[in-house]
Amino acid sequence: xxxxxxxxxxxxxxxxxxxxxxxxxxxxxxxxxxxxxxxxxxxxxxxxxxxxxxxxxxxxxxxxxxxxxxxxxxxxxxxxxxxxxxxxxxxxxxxxxxxxxxxxxxxxxxxxxxxxxxxxxxxxxxxxxxxxxxxxxxxxxxxxxxxxxxxxxxxxxxxxxxxxxxxxxxxxxxxxxxxxxxxxxxxxxxxxxxxxxxxxxxxxxxxxxxxxxxxxxxxxxxxxxxxxxxxxxxxxxxxxxxxxxxxxxxxxxxxxxxxxxxxxxxxxxxxxxxxxxxxxx
Numbered sequence: 589x590x591x592x593x594x595x596x597x598x599x600x601x602x603x604x605x606x607x608x609x610x611x612x613x614x615x616x617x618x619x620x621x622x623x624x625x626x627x628x629x630x631x632x633x634x635x636x637x638x639x640x641x642x643x644x645x646x647x648x649x650x651x652x653x654x655x656x657x658x659x660x661x662x663x664x665x666x667x668x669x670x671x672x673x674x675x676x677x678x679x680x681x682x683x684x685x686x687x688x689x690x691x692x693x694x695x696x697x698x699x700x701x702x703x704x705x706x707x708x709x710x711x712x713x714x715x716x717x718x719x720x721x722x723x724x725x726x727x728x729x730x731x732x733x734x735x736x737x738x739x740x741x742x743x744x745x746x747x748x749x750x751x752x753x754x755x756x757x758x759x760x761x762x763x764x765x766x767x768x769x770x771x772x773x774x775x776x777x778x779x780x781x782x783x784x785x786x787x788x789x790x791x792x793x794x795x796x797x798x799x800x801x802x803x804x805x806x807x808x809x810x811x812x813x814x815x816x817x818x819x820x821x822x823x824x825x826x827x828x829x830x831x832x833x834x835x836x837x838x839x840x841x842x843x844x845x846x847x848x849x850x851x852x853x854x855x856x857x858x859x860x861x862x863x864x865x866x867x868x869x
Contacts, residue, residue, distance in 0.1 A: 591802045591865065592795060595621060596653070596784050596817060597854070598809035599632040601769045602827045603646070605850040606810075607724065611646055614851035617858050618647060624862075627666075629653060629787070631780045631807070631817055633768050636661065637735040656766050656773050656813050657783035658687035658738035667794045684786065686778035687738040693774045694740050696761045704754050707746035710774070711736060714743075723770060739775030741768075766813040769832060773813060780809075781816030804865060808854055811835060818843075823865075825857045 597603050604611050611618075621628055630639060630646075631653040639652050639661075651662040661681045662669070669675045669682035676683045694712060701708060711719065711734055719730040722743050744751050751772075758765045758774060766773040788805050795803075807814070807821035810829045818824035818837055825844045826834045837843060844860065846853025 591804065592792075593624075593626045593804045593806060593865070594788060594791065595626055595628045595858070596631045596780070596805065596807045596821065597628060598780075598811065598814050598817075598827075599630055599634060599642075601810040601829050601831070601850060602808050602814075603630070603851055603854050606769065606829060606831055609724070611851050614855045617855040620862070621858070622647070627651070631657070631784065631809075633741070633766075633771070633773055633813060635733060635735050636737065637732040638729065641732070651787065653780065653783045653787070655687070655736065655738045656768075656775060657778045657780040657816075658685070658775065660684045660686075660783055660787055662787075667791065670790050670793075685738075686782060686786075687776045690736050690738055690740060693738075693763065693776070696758075696763055697740055697742070697774050700757050700761055703757060704746065704750065707750055707754065708742050708744055710740050710742045712740060738778075739773050741771035741773055743770070744772055767811070768813040769811045769829065779816040780807075780814060781818075781820035784817050784820045806858070806861060808857065809835065810850075823861060825854075825861070827853045827857075 603614055627650045628648055629651050633656050634654060636654050639654055643652060650666050651660060653660050661683055663680055664682060716727055716730045719734060720727055725733060755765050763774050764777045766775060792803050805821045806823045807817045808825040808827060809818055810827040812835050815835045815837060819839045823842045824837060824839050828846050828849050830849050844857045846857050848856050
């Protein structure tokens with residue numbers, strides 16, 4: 589039996605260290621996955637502008653999912669695009685969109701935020717220096733992070749009770765807010781889980797092999813905005829964080845939890861999974 593595996597991974601706090609953004613502890617595992625021809629698909633709240641150079645630094649060349657599942661970018665050479673009217677082509681990629689553009693969500697936020705004066709700040713009103721201070725990013729990387737296309741990150745400054753009121757107002761206004769490791773993302777009903785499911789279905793159809801194939805999706809994440817992705821995957825990996833508690837899942841089986849933080853925990857759990865789910869001759 590041939591075993592085909594896909595790895596969907598969050599970045600900040602998962603493949604990248606929460607504080608330093610280093611992925612060095614994951615490099616041996618990344619090399620192993622490459623040798624096994626297992627695609628590693630970044631599935632992140634980051635922007636396309638951030639992902640293009642970051643993928644190169646990490647050494648990834650396959651598909652990537654941006655802004656919490658708002659869009660999937662697939663290199664043309666990775667696999668052909670599905671025959672669908674809603675697929676767009678841009679340079680070396682074909683693209684599937686799942687979300688309305690950023691301005692739609694900004695309009696809703698601007699209508700509602702007066703109720704929560706001094707309790708929040710959001711990306712479009714923050715300077716590059718402000719984003720650096722909130723994220724620890726360099727000015728260059730903060731500039732890339734500011735190039736949102738599909739949603740708006742909110743930095744919450746109030747209490748948890750006030751935050752819950754804010755989230756309820758956003759939901760009543762048609763927003764499906766997602767809480768990440770640092771920000772609340774004001775966006776639509778697109779999420780990492782829907783993107784994982786859509787891509788996996790089309791990847792499996794692309795394989796279209798006559799040989800008996802077992803297909804396995806593995807997802808790794810550390811935040812609440814990863815919950816949909818972790819629940820949707822065959823195997824879910826919760827990465828321990830130094831800054832917040834583990835995400836709570838509906839999924840009860842095939843759930844791993846790291847003992848180490850960030851990329852060290854990422855490599856730790858994938859090592860266990862690869863040993864347990866090996867390809868059979």
